[in-house]
Amino acid sequence: MIPNILDSAWLVPAIMAASFLLILFFGKRLGTRATAGIGITAVSIALVLSVCVAGQWINRVNNPPTGAKLAADVIASNGLTPQTGRNILGEVIATTSESGETVAAGAGIRATSGESAMSGASSAAAVAEQAASEGSATEGEHGGEHGGEHESVPPIVHATTWFTVAGINFEVGTLVDGLAAMMLITVCIISLLVHIYSTEYLHGDIRFTHYYAFLSLFTASMLFYVLSSNTLQMLVGWELVGVCSFGLIGHWWEEKKNTDAALKAFLTNRVGDMGLIIGVVITFFAAGATSFNVLHINEYALGGQANTALLLVGALCLFGGVTSKSGQFPLHTWLPDAMAGPTPVSALIHAATMVVAGVYLIARLYAVFFTGLGIGSSSLHYVAFIGGFTTIIGGLLAFVQTDLKKVLAYSTISQLGYMVMALGVGAWTAGVFHLFTHAFFKACLFLGAGSVSHACHHTFDMREMGGLRKKMPITHATFLVATLALAGIFPLAGFWSKDEILAGANAGQQQAYTLMLIFGLITAFLTAAYMGRAYWMTFWGEYRGHAHPHESPKVITVPLIILSVCAVLFGFTNFPKSFFGLQLPGGVTTRFEHYVEPTFAFPPLQHAEFTPWLAVVSTILAAGGLFLAYQYYERNRGPHGLTQRSTVARAGYTFLENKYYLDVLYTDIIAADTKGPLARASYWFNMNVLDGVVNGLGTGARKIAGFVYRDIDQLVLDGIVNGSGSVSEKSGQILRHVQTGRVQQYAAILFAGAVVLAGVFVFVI
Amino acid sequence: MLVNQFLLLGAILFCIGVYGVLARRNAVLVLMSIELILNSVNINLVAFGTMWHVTDPGNVSGQVFALFVIAIAAAEVGVGLAIVLLIYRNRQSIAIDDVDLMKG
Numbered sequence: 120m121i122p123n124i125l126d127s128a129w130l131v132p133a134i135m136a137a138s139f140l141l142i143l144f145f146g147k148r149l150g151t152r153a154t155a156g157i158g159i160t161a162v163s164i165a166l167v168l169s170v171c172v173a174g175q176w177i178n179r180v181n182n183p184p185t186g187a188k189l190a191a192d193v194i195a196s197n198g199l200t201p202q203t204g205r206n207i208l209g210e211v212i213a214t215t216s217e218s219g220e221t222v223a224a225g226a227g228i229r230a231t232s233g234e235s236a237m238s239g240a241s242s243a244a245a246v247a248e249q250a251a252s253e254g255s256a257t258e259g260e261h262g263g264e265h266g267g268e269h270e271s272v273p274p275i276v277h278a279t280t281w282f283t284v285a286g287i288n289f290e291v292g293t294l295v296d297g298l299a300a301m302m303l304i305t306v307c308i309i310s311l312l313v314h315i316y317s318t319e320y321l322h323g324d325i326r327f328t329h330y331y332a333f334l335s336l337f338t339a340s341m342l343f344y345v346l347s348s349n350t351l352q353m354l355v356g357w358e359l360v361g362v363c364s365f366g367l368i369g370h371w372w373e374e375k376k377n378t379d380a381a382l383k384a385f386l387t388n389r390v391g392d393m394g395l396i397i398g399v400v401i402t403f404f405a406a407g408a409t410s411f412n413v414l415h416i417n418e419y420a421l422g423g424q425a426n427t428a429l430l431l432v433g434a435l436c437l438f439g440g441v442t443s444k445s446g447q448f449p450l451h452t453w454l455p456d457a458m459a460g461p462t463p464v465s466a467l468i469h470a471a472t473m474v475v476a477g478v479y480l481i482a483r484l485y486a487v488f489f490t491g492l493g494i495g496s497s498s499l500h501y502v503a504f505i506g507g508f509t510t511i512i513g514g515l516l517a518f519v520q521t522d523l524k525k526v527l528a529y530s531t532i533s534q535l536g537y538m539v540m541a542l543g544v545g546a547w548t549a550g551v552f553h554l555f556t557h558a559f560f561k562a563c564l565f566l567g568a569g570s571v572s573h574a575c576h577h578t579f580d581m582r583e584m585g586g587l588r589k590k591m592p593i594t595h596a597t598f599l600v601a602t603l604a605l606a607g608i609f610p611l612a613g614f615w616s617k618d619e620i621l622a623g624a625n626a627g628q629q630q631a632y633t634l635m636l637i638f639g640l641i642t643a644f645l646t647a648a649y650m651g652r653a654y655w656m657t658f659w660g661e662y663r664g665h666a667h668p669h670e671s672p673k674v675i676t677v678p679l680i681i682l683s684v685c686a687v688l689f690g691f692t693n694f695p696k697s698f699f700g701l702q703l704p705g706g707v708t709t710r711f712e713h714y715v716e717p718t719f720a721f722p723p724l725q726h727a728e729f730t731p732w733l734a735v736v737s738t739i740l741a742a743g744g745l746f747l748a749y750q751y752y753e754r755n756r757g758p759h760g761l762t763q764r765s766t767v768a769r770a771g772y773t774f775l776e777n778k779y780y781l782d783v784l785y786t787d788i789i790a791a792d793t794k795g796p797l798a799r800a801s802y803w804f805n806m807n808v809l810d811g812v813v814n815g816l817g818t819g820a821r822k823i824a825g826f827v828y829r830d831i832d833q834l835v836l837d838g839i840v841n842g843s844g845s846v847s848e849k850s851g852q853i854l855r856h857v858q859t860g861r862v863q864q865y866a867a868i869l870f871a872g873a874v875v876l877a878g879v880f881v882f883v884i
Numbered sequence: 885m886l887v888n889q890f891l892l893l894g895a896i897l898f899c900i901g902v903y904g905v906l907a908r909r910n911a912v913l914v915l916m917s918i919e920l921i922l923n924s925v926n927i928n929l930v931a932f933g934t935m936w937h938v939t940d941p942g943n944v945s946g947q948v949f950a951l952f953v954i955a956i957a958a959a960e961v962g963v964g965l966a967i968v969l970l971i972y973r974n975r976q977s978i979a980i981d982d983v984d985l986m987k988g
Binding site for chain 2: 858859
């Protein structure tokens with residue numbers, strides 16, 4: 120029997136953390152080969168474990184837990200107190216033994232858990248009841264849609280108390296479900312390939328050890344983040360990946376440009392993180408201020424008595440964090456600059472994994488967004504709009520870049536916008552599916568760009584490339600596959616995920632998200648066009664540079680091949696139920712949705728079916744984009760030199776070249792205009808208020824001290840001390856004459872005294 | 885029984901002793917005068933003891949007290965003579981008014 124890895128999922132990040140520590144402490148001594156070996160071994164183990172996690176999760180969905188096991192899992196997921204938990208467990212066993220049927224028992228458990236918790240702790244009771252009502256509601260929805268295909272499968276949660284403050288348990292634990300398992304696999308595969316690729320790409324780098332240590336730490340943090348069972352822990356993981364991103368963007372810190380980019384990334388993310396922290400606190404208090412547990416918050420958000428206004432504010436604050444981390448407008452500006460880091464890092468962090476942390480946050484706390492923003496009943500709201508808007512502005516910016524990596528960076532922004540938009544329109548599975556497929560072909564594109572640069576004297580300028588398809592056949596082939604996948608050409612991965620998003624936007628929940636659909640279609644065209652531009656500029660025509668390009672070694676090309684195979688195949692994991700009338704058996708279609716989409720503490724979503732006309736339109740648009748790019752950049756047809764002739768075109772080009780002047784806005788207007796007056800105000804405040812207080816305190820203290828010294832210490836205290844001294848001295852001077860040293864004199868006095876005393880006794884008394 | 889005679893004898897002895905202590909320069913004589921004072925007190929003790937316990941002749945507490953005084957006087961004289969001897973060794977004199985080392 121294979122050990123149940125679902126219960127010990129913490130091992131996956133722990134292995135990477137151990138690898139980080141090993142490399143950190145022994146990397147320098149062991150040398151570069153051993154360092155890379157440690158990293159690669161650790162990621163490989165983590166990948167194997169992740170695959171086991173995914174396999175066991177699939178098994179769990181296929182054979183959902185029942186009876187006492189289900190009840191125990193529900194309790195663990197709810198984050199109820201163990202005491203109440205045992206109560207529930209007892210009653211559940213009784214109930215299940217009475218009713219033999221499993222599905223009925225499942226429903227019974229939910230009801231019982233609600234009732235018995237009522238008699239237990241009052242706060243926990245309310246939550247449990249919400250869970251019960253929500254659970255049955257979800258079940259109803261799913262029952263209608265899947266024909267009772269599968270019931271609610273609670274995630275596996277294991278948490279231990281981190282610390283306790285004011286009766287609130289701050290926990291740290293793992294939450295394993297399909298989403299987490301999917302992320303584990305994605306992160307581990309790409310991390311492993313990047314680890315391998317980097318051995319060649321960073322060969323001979325002076326900070327090789329530092330680089331691998333950070334790669335391990337990043338992977339550990341990301342795995343920690345996706346396995347988080349509560350929002351506070353997510354925050355920790357979120358910041359950890361941010362730090363790693365900072366460290367790796369500034370890997371070559373000798374150049375000021377790189378350190379600036381690292382700082383920019385870090386500071387821009389801080390802006391959003393404020394929103395995230397506030398959002399975490401708001402959702403915590405909204406959900407009864409008892410637990411940071413993700414599922415607990417989700418259950419609250421879906422319960423009938425949720426405060427929608429509070430959830431709206433919470434969701435918008437959380438979205439602030441998403442905006443910065445996942446490069447949404449208007450905080451996307453750091454992502455292109457982040458390309459200053461080594462290319463494998465760009466592939467791993469700034470394309471495939473870390474930047475989707477924001478998307479993952481929405482997916483994880485989807486109930487909060489769903490209820491707060493009214494995704495189910497709306498046809499336009501902030502998150503969907505920002506997603507749609509970002510996807511277009513990112514796509515447009517990609518056209519004016521001459522740096523291959525920056526084209527890919529803007530493409531990433533655009534695709535992240537696509538994911539956010541998908542989640543915004545309620546197409547949860549489509550958004551997460553796009554996250555999954557995008558990770559592979561975008562990583563492939565980045566690593567391909569790295570391979571090209573490796574061959575061309577470390578330049579990313581497309582004007583110095585061209586004609587590389589014959590010199591680098593493998594890189595060219597994989598890049599082409601990934602480009603087509605990104606452009607959404609049938610039957611590659613991007614086609615399936617993008618069409619699902621478009622279908623989701625078209626169907627909506629109750630009404631269609633028409634604006635988002637238009638945004639999506641425009642972007643489908645733009646994506647194909649700018650990717651076509653990059654592809655033709657890089658691989659066709661005559662070579663324009665001065666190096667002697669050659670195919671990269673196997674260490675680089677094999678990861679590219681693996682990723683391009685992923686880009687081809689992974690789209691089929693969510694093959695639609697009905698594809699142009701082609702109906703595959705139920706066990707093959709929509710597997711991704713079946714296994715990844717949560718069925719516990721999750722809003723009841725309508726799943727859009729495959730829409731043939733949309734698929735045709737989007738494919739035509741994509742093909743048109745590619746064709747236009749081919750005509751314009753390869754055949755040199757079309758209105759070239761338009762920017763020289765037309766003022767409007769030139770203005771547009773300049774506008775794009777300056778990235779909508781957002782950087783100008785941030786640096787020169789917001790930062791400059793705040794820092795001057797702010798500095799002056801701070802200076803004034805410092806001089807007049809703070810210094811006033813400090814100086815006043817000083818002067819006052821000096822005066823008081825002077826008074827105390829002069830009048831109390833010198834006069835009174837010293838007076839007493841000196842006085843007592845001089846008095847005793849004087850009296851001693853006087854009395855010394857009494858002491859003559861003559862014994863007989865003493866005796867005389869003694870007897871005289873005795874006589875006096877006798878006289879007193881005799882005559883007076 | 886009358887104690888007057890005894891008390892008178894004690895007073896005379898006491899006065900002689902005090903005179904000797906105050907007037908004599910010879911340290912040995914001072915010590916001897918002290919013995920006189922102590923013995924005058926002993927006479928008083930025995931006299932009063934006998935007077936108070938005239939109906940109970942077995943009770944000799946006054947006499948016992950006198951015995952204690954004699955014993956302590958012997959010890960005192962021992963110490964005193966030792967001091968005098970040492971003073972003599974150091975100064976070749978036992979004149980008590982020469983010894984004023986303790987003068988303040």
